Amino acid sequence: MPLNAVPDYDFTVRAKVTGLAAKTTYYYRFVAGSDISAMGTTRTAPAATEAVPQVRFAWFICQNWSANHWQAMTLMAGETDLDFVVHLGDYIYETTDDDTTEPTHPAILLPGGGTVANTLHDYRTLYRTYRGDARLQTVHAHFPMGRDLGRSRILRRLLADHQTYTNANLQQTARRRAANQAWAEYLPVDWGDVSFDLNNAAYDNIRICHDFHFGTLVHLVMTDERLHRDDNVVSEAAIAQALGHDPVNGNDLVGSRYFVPQSVLSQFEADDTQRLGRVPSILGPTQTQWWKDTLKASTATWKVWGNEVMMNRLWLDLSALVPAPNNTIFVIDCDAWDGYRSHKADLMSYVKTQGITSFVAITGDLHAFQAGIVRDTPDPATGTPVMIDLMSAGISSQPFFEEIKSQLAGNSLSSLTSLISTSSVLDAFFERNNPDMLYTDRDGIGYASATVVTPTQFIAIFNKVKFLNPDGSAPQAPLDKCTRLTINAGAVSGAVQDNV
Numbered sequence: 001m002p003l004n005a006v007p008d009y010d011f012t013v014r015a016k017v018t019g020l021a022a023k024t025t026y027y028y029r030f031v032a033g034s035d036i037s038a039m040g041t042t043r044t045a046p047a048a049t050e051a052v053p054q055v056r057f058a059w060f061i062c063q064n065w066s067a068n069h070w071q072a073m074t075l076m077a078g079e080t081d082l083d084f085v086v087h088l089g090d091y092i093y094e095t096t097d098d099d100t101t102e103p104t105h106p107a108i109l110l111p112g113g114g115t116v117a118n119t120l121h122d123y124r125t126l127y128r129t130y131r132g133d134a135r136l137q138t139v140h141a142h143f144p145m146g147r148d149l150g151r152s153r154i155l156r157r158l159l160a161d162h163q164t165y166t167n168a169n170l171q172q173t174a175r176r177r178a179a180n181q182a183w184a185e186y187l188p189v190d191w192g193d194v195s196f197d198l199n200n201a202a203y204d205n206i207r208i209c210h211d212f213h214f215g216t217l218v219h220l221v222m223t224d225e226r227l228h229r230d231d232n233v234v235s236e237a238a239i240a241q242a243l244g245h246d247p248v249n250g251n252d253l254v255g256s257r258y259f260v261p262q263s264v265l266s267q268f269e270a271d272d273t274q275r276l277g278r279v280p281s282i283l284g285p286t287q288t289q290w291w292k293d294t295l296k297a298s299t300a301t302w303k304v305w306g307n308e309v310m311m312n313r314l315w316l317d318l319s320a321l322v323p324a325p326n327n328t329i330f331v332i333d334c335d336a337w338d339g340y341r342s343h344k345a346d347l348m349s350y351v352k353t354q355g356i357t358s359f360v361a362i363t364g365d366l367h368a369f370q371a372g373i374v375r376d377t378p379d380p381a382t383g384t385p386v387m388i389d390l391m392s393a394g395i396s397s398q399p400f401f402e403e404i405k406s407q408l409a410g411n412s413l414s415s416l417t418s419l420i421s422t423s424s425v426l427d428a429f430f431e432r433n434n435p436d437m438l439y440t441d442r443d444g445i446g447y448a449s450a451t452v453v454t455p456t457q458f459i460a461i462f463n464k465v466k467f468l469n470p471d472g473s474a475p476q477a478p479l480d481k482c483t484r485l486t487i488n489a490g491a492v493s494g495a496v497q498d499n500v
Ligand SMILES: [Fe+2]
Pocket: 062, 063, 089, 090, 365, 367, 394, 397
């Protein structure tokens, strides 16, 4: 199949090969003159109507170029018989000023200068550099990515087309379009499937929500949780003003996106709902309807949601632990589904009323291994379990335990750091506040796999790898431990946990 590499797309090429047989392994390579690429392997999905006995796959997230090491990718690439792998976000990070610790990675110099990607040239440089890593190349060469959902962290720092670095939340449409374009150029996606249109001048010139069938056993439903979302519900500028901080140049993430009193979130959500004429959402109205319609129509045994941000409830009740005004219930991560609670409740109650069973989400974003029951309403005493959220830690990014300590330093919640002195103390503290958690390890890196998905069971494994050695080198035998979670088909109610 002849392909033209052209400068308009940074000399990237993509081939959509059609007419392939179902459930078949194919080998491929690219030839340009005397240059011949390494051989790639892919496997087509079984036909949507075929009753297959088993599906196996893995998912991974958050590969910061400059953090820890990427050895987990080598472990994942060595897994045999995976039908596919899924990336759930932070395929690149848009910043280059993190401490460079990954032993084999040189510092990235952005063409535009500075430490944050802004231009198309910057984003292309990031993707080109990340995709130059031999371990990531091996993952791509060994497995099909159903459709790679990897979105850069720019999509966390750019909600729709507004930046979130400062309280001003400046609109940056050109930057968003540059991020969209470089993603579409450098990841193995078909521009018809993802509806990428450079001629569309809008920031949302790309559509990536999509679904895949693996026989009658697994229906993978993938959503975009950055592009179509409303701004975070609690305004940074309003919080800054209330605290006497700079509402333009300051950065009041704590209090607006993280660690938000529940009463404050409720008030802002009510205000947003009145202004928007609907509840603020992550998926946006069109994608929400698609999600509902797709799941309702699904006849697959397992409905697997490729979800980008945490569905599990993560609250902390500080009423007996700290003085006023912080002696209240806090919602820890309002960038995740907890921050859009009416929207979350709408989706989860839909799952309940439609009788959608055997429903699990595969998730990332928090930099933690975490599994838990999600209910139609957040109260464990009264809510009905509707799904299990399975979250993998990042390949290399700084774990949640480290992030939360730095977030709390130097603000009114700094006394909390003594309550979360170690990662196991942190985990136990969160579990007491959120009894629906089934498993947590918020001080880890690695990846997750679903090694046995059958008509009766969904078995997921959290593969935790060791951090860097004290001398800064990567561990020779990186695997630390594997934790297995077994979920029975039907109405989800929990998971059996053991070590393997
Ligand atoms: Fe991340």
